[in-house]
Amino acid sequence: MSTFQNFNRRRFLQLSALANAGLITWFYGPRVSFAQSNLPAPPPAGPIDLQAAGGMEGLIAAARAEGELSTTALPDDWANYGGMKKTFFSRYNFLKHNDLTPEASSAEEIEQIKANAGNKGPQNPDVIDVGFVWGAAAKAENLLQPYKVATWDTIPDEIKDPDGFWYGNYYGTMAFEVNADAVPFVPQDWNDLLDPRLKGLIAINDPVAGSQNTHSVWAASLADGGSLDQPEKGIEFFKKLAQSGNLVPTGTSPSALVSGELPITLRWDYNALATRDNNANLANIQVIYPKSGTLAGVYLCAINAYAPRPHAARLWMEFVYSDEGQLLWLEGYAKPVRFDDMLKRGVIPQELLAQLPAADVRVEFPSLEQLNTGLQYIRDNWAKEVGITYAS
Amino acid sequence: MTTTVTAAQQALKPSPPKRSELWKGVPWDWLGLVPFFGFVAVFLVFPALSIVTRSFSDGSGNFTLSNLHSLTNPVITLAYRNTLWVSVITALSGSLLGGLLAWAVTLGGLPRWIRSSVLSFSGVAANFAGVPLVFAFVALLGRIGLLNQLLRPTGLQVDPQRFLYGFWGLCIVYTYFQIPLMVLIMAPALDGLKKEWREAAENLGASQWQFWRYIGLPVLMPALLGSAALLFANAFSTYVTATALLGAIGQTFAVTIVVANQFRTDTFGDPGLGYALAFSMMVVIAITVALYTYSRRQAERWLQK
Numbered sequence: 106m107s108t109f110q111n112f113n114r115r116r117f118l119q120l121s122a123l124a125n126a127g128l129i130t131w132f133y134g135p136r137v138s139f140a141q142s143n144l145p146a147p148p149p150a151g152p153i154d155l156q157a158a159g160g161m162e163g164l165i166a167a168a169r170a171e172g173e174l175s176t177t178a179l180p181d182d183w184a185n186y187g188g189m190k191k192t193f194f195s196r197y198n199f200l201k202h203n204d205l206t207p208e209a210s211s212a213e214e215i216e217q218i219k220a221n222a223g224n225k226g227p228q229n230p231d232v233i234d235v236g237f238v239w240g241a242a243a244k245a246e247n248l249l250q251p252y253k254v255a256t257w258d259t260i261p262d263e264i265k266d267p268d269g270f271w272y273g274n275y276y277g278t279m280a281f282e283v284n285a286d287a288v289p290f291v292p293q294d295w296n297d298l299l300d301p302r303l304k305g306l307i308a309i310n311d312p313v314a315g316s317q318n319t320h321s322v323w324a325a326s327l328a329d330g331g332s333l334d335q336p337e338k339g340i341e342f343f344k345k346l347a348q349s350g351n352l353v354p355t356g357t358s359p360s361a362l363v364s365g366e367l368p369i370t371l372r373w374d375y376n377a378l379a380t381r382d383n384n385a386n387l388a389n390i391q392v393i394y395p396k397s398g399t400l401a402g403v404y405l406c407a408i409n410a411y412a413p414r415p416h417a418a419r420l421w422m423e424f425v426y427s428d429e430g431q432l433l434w435l436e437g438y439a440k441p442v443r444f445d446d447m448l449k450r451g452v453i454p455q456e457l458l459a460q461l462p463a464a465d466v467r468v469e470f471p472s473l474e475q476l477n478t479g480l481q482y483i484r485d486n487w488a489k490e491v492g493i494t495y496a497s
Numbered sequence: 498m499t500t501t502v503t504a505a506q507q508a509l510k511p512s513p514p515k516r517s518e519l520w521k522g523v524p525w526d527w528l529g530l531v532p533f534f535g536f537v538a539v540f541l542v543f544p545a546l547s548i549v550t551r552s553f554s555d556g557s558g559n560f561t562l563s564n565l566h567s568l569t570n571p572v573i574t575l576a577y578r579n580t581l582w583v584s585v586i587t588a589l590s591g592s593l594l595g596g597l598l599a600w601a602v603t604l605g606g607l608p609r610w611i612r613s614s615v616l617s618f619s620g621v622a623a624n625f626a627g628v629p630l631v632f633a634f635v636a637l638l639g640r641i642g643l644l645n646q647l648l649r650p651t652g653l654q655v656d657p658q659r660f661l662y663g664f665w666g667l668c669i670v671y672t673y674f675q676i677p678l679m680v681l682i683m684a685p686a687l688d689g690l691k692k693e694w695r696e697a698a699e700n701l702g703a704s705q706w707q708f709w710r711y712i713g714l715p716v717l718m719p720a721l722l723g724s725a726a727l728l729f730a731n732a733f734s735t736y737v738t739a740t741a742l743l744g745a746i747g748q749t750f751a752v753t754i755v756v757a758n759q760f761r762t763d764t765f766g767d768p769g770l771g772y773a774l775a776f777s778m779m780v781v782i783a784i785t786v787a788l789y790t791y792s793r794r795q796a797e798r799w800l801q802k
Contacts, residue, residue: 354663364641491746
């Protein structure tokens with residue numbers, strides 16, 4: 106007979122408790138004590154510009170030797186990134202494309218860099234595309250390496266890091282997205298939204314949950330000659346909008362807008378224009394820039410400090426900032442940062458220019474400082490000011 | 498039946514033992530529990546402990562009470578107040594309507610097929626929640642919903658601001674899954690009410706009212722309380738339904754949304770506060786579950802007799 110004979114319920118519970126305790130210690134012990142583990146030192150930064158990289162031919166040869174490129178958070182249906190990826194990887198077909206987590210958010214991209222520091226595998230993203238506020242933060246944490254593309258000088262100064270660690274790539278303008286079939290009149294400016302005839306017709310998504318939504322509140326700060334230094338004016342405006350009963354306390358979606366259930370919302374113009382095109386036979390969607398002013402929201406590109414394939418990363422950067430790459434974004438209605446330069450040189454095809462909405466409105470580019478304080482103010486005060494108004 | 502083996506007996510045993518005999522004493526039936534305990538450890542014990550420890554630690558792992566202190570923020574207390582009210586209101590309305598429905602199909606003398614179809618429907622409806630449920634209600638009560646289309650000729654209109662996109666909308670939508678849940682829980686309890694009790698009461702001259710007042714309800718009361726507690730917990734922990742209906746301002750209506758906001762990435766959230774909130778919800782749910790278990794035990798004690 107064996108010793109298992111004495112194995113009874115009590116014994117089993119004791120053993121499993123012991124096993125659990127062991128597992129818990131193993132699981133939590135290191136986490137708690139090494140919560141602030143430091144990242145390994147990044148490898149030396151690669152060449153600072155195309156010349157240092159050996160010109161276009163040198164860069165291509167070096168990228169060919171690396172053989173692959175990992176990108177992250179590039180959805181096919183966002184700003185024509187699908188077209189961008191397809192063109193680049195068919196041109197440089199010696200590069201294998203690792204298309205990591207297309208739906209990742211900016212914060213998740215930063216986490217990917219940290220989690221893969223020192224990792225040479227395909228799961229380590231070489232380049233990132235993040236919201237504008239993330240560039241300076243990532244640079245401060247030594248997560249990026251500098252590179253200045255050949256077209257560097259034509260990128261506006263206010264949307265690039267002077268040392269080349271990150272630079273804006275495209276932007277959208279905050280606009281009213283209106284289902285004209287389902288509203289008594291199409292609002293043309295911020296104060297029109299307060300009209301009693303629009304009762305129950307306006308909805309936005311939770312400003313705490315995404316930068317497009319936060320910007321939609323902030324943009325309202327520009328009504329009546331306000332400025333982006335006054336995010337409280339935006340909150341004040343939406344409080345009035347809620348009290349008037351025009352703002353519906355639910356979130357919205359393209360389908361709710363097209364159906365007419367919630368016919369007015371605020372979105373980046375490139376998303377609104379895409380909804381318009383995709384539903385052209387269902388509803389008359391109009392994209393309106395508020396007369397008294399709106400703002401632009403910029404995204405940026407950067408190279409991972411730990412990029413295992415730094416030359417392929419540089420080749421990607423050269424492509425997206427070339428005239429050709431910039432035009433691909435324009436096809437998706439996202440305005441490339443070099444738009445003004447290309448317009449001046451007349452390299453934008455007429456049919457692309459013709460499809461852009463006329464924009465003779467005041468559009469402001471928030472500075473990094475304004476962004477940090479403005480968005481933080483909205484996040485801190487939205488629920489307190491506007492949310493409570495609803496609940497009472 | 499002997500379970501002890503003396504040294505003498507052991508010495509007499511032929512050796513070596515056959516392989517099959519060696520494994521004879523292994524408690525296979527207990528080993529069968531190992532996956533369960535593993536599951537509980539990984540999906541319940543670890544996460545729960547993680548929440549508790551992280552509620553009391555700052556970003557770098559040091560002990561702190563500031564996360565718990567953040568719970569006194571007015572937005573969070575408002576969210577708590579609203580969540581508790583929605584949970585109480587829908588637990589009560591669900592208990593009342595579901596309880597009456599359960600009574601009708603068990604003791605109401607309705608045809609058998611009604612009972613079985615109500616119970617099958619309840620099984621489905623109790624699990625119909627989240628985005629599809631909200632979509633269904635918007636299609637029914639929305640601004641351009643079915644009801645308003647039907648009402649159009651009359652000139653009357655349902656105001657979705659009042660009855661859908663707000664506190665009462667949340668109550669109405671939650672009640673949809675609370676009623677069938679109550680039916681599912683109460684039907685067996687009502688089945689347990691013995692016919693003999695009613696016959697005995699009637700023979701002794703009790704009226705219908707007296708039977709319920711002194712026998713029926715007292716017997717059912719623990720089950721009713723327990724079910725109401727379960728309904729409360731059900732509403733208290735709902736997340737997707739609230740998010741789908743009140744996306745823009747949900748954070749002042751559902752604590753679950755406030756928790757999620759602390760971890761959703763683009764928000765500059767506060768994970769420490771998120772853990773503290775989750776911990777506080779665990780406390781509320783633990784109290785509710787304790788109440789439920791206690792009531793349930795009482796109910797079983799009654800109904801066994």
